[in-house]
Amino acid sequence: MRTLLVAGNWKMNGSLALVEAFRQTFAAVALPARVEVALMVPFPYLNAAADAFRDTPLMVGAQTLSDRTGGAFTGEVSGGMLADVGARLVLVGHSERRSLFGEDDAAVLARVKAALAHDLTPVLCLGETLEQREAGRTEAVVLGQLAAVCDALDPDERSRLVLAYEPVWAIGTGRTASPEQAQSVHAAIRACLAEYSPTLAEGMQVLYGGSMKAANAGELLAQPDIDGGLVGGASLQVDDFLAICQSAG
Template identity: 75%
Template sequence: MPTPLIAGNWKMNGSLNLVESFGQALADADLPSRLEVALMVPFPYLEPAARALAGTRAALGGQTLSDQPSGAFTGEVSGEMLRDVGARLVLVGHSERRTLFGEDDAAVLARVRRALDVGLTPVLCLGETLEERDAGRGEAVVIGQLEAVADALEADQRSRLVIAYEPVWAIGTGRTASPEQAQSVHAAIRRRLATYDDALAERVPLLYGGSMKADNAADLLAQPDIDGGLVGGASLKIDDFLAICQSAG
């Protein structure tokens, strides 16, 4: 069974004060012994967060990366830069990157490869839209997004992935994914991973990224194929984030 991971994605939110407050809170927190924690903060806060989180259980992560190592790409950030300031993980293919910035499966694969090349752990995000789910294609879309990356990787590269399922249809639509619905998709992902290698399916952590909060985390994390959470808004609230971490113990 993979080690549980609770990863907070701050998106384009936060402040230096919040970074410092989280660092102090995590330093003082009595977290479950079998738990990994990560914070994906905006680029300007990566170095301050590295200092604030030093000595805590929390790893540092980026929210995306370029598919290029360097060059004339104004506004982009390379994997080497993320690693240089202490990041260990990076989100790739988040639903907002796919929908707002046009990242298709080929772009996601290129970024996964760059992350792996520089020693970062890619957190590969998968998820279907409301239209895709209502058309009965939800699971097929998610598995297709997985295959677009996993089919192109070597076995040792696939084993270094973390996978996060985000039901895009349940974020900001007024509709909610039940723990059973989330478990069903996670189980399908696990089954597809097993077709590559049974050990891979047992090793790769599967995170749920559909509005995990303090009041629903325990029910979600109790599902057999949900190994942790990719937490959005609740990761900006110290008490809520720590409560979610405790639910994973």
């Protein structure tokens, strides 16, 4: 049985005070046995979060990384730097990076490879826009984004990914995919993975993201192909995020 992963994505939000609030709460909490938890915090808080969460179940992740290893790239942050300050995961291909920062499939692949090169777990985000869904292209878009990465990796590299299905129309809108809509896309993702290898498909964690909150997490996480959540807004309140973690597993 796959472990569930609930990961918070603070986006460009948060503070050292919020890091401390999470430390205090998660240091004292018992989570369901099958549940892993992570927080993707902004770069400036990574080091503090890695230190603060050492005696908690929280893993620390980043929200993006450069595809370069180092050098004259003002403002960029490499995978090596993330690993150095204690990050264990990194989001790649979030829809906000794709749409607002021009990251196409090639840029996403380069960042996945950069993460793997530094033993970071890439959480590869996939998702269709409302227009694409209404045009009946959901699976073509999502599986195309998946193939653009998986086709270029070897089997070992593929097995080190975590996937997150985040329908763009559900992100930050309060409009969650229904459990049936989400399960249907997750099942299509797993069927696509099975074409690479049944073992890969069986082991891969595929998270759901898009307006997940305590009130809807239970039924989403009960779906057979949903292996956790990628939580934006509700990860900024420690009690809300904890309630989502506790509704899993």
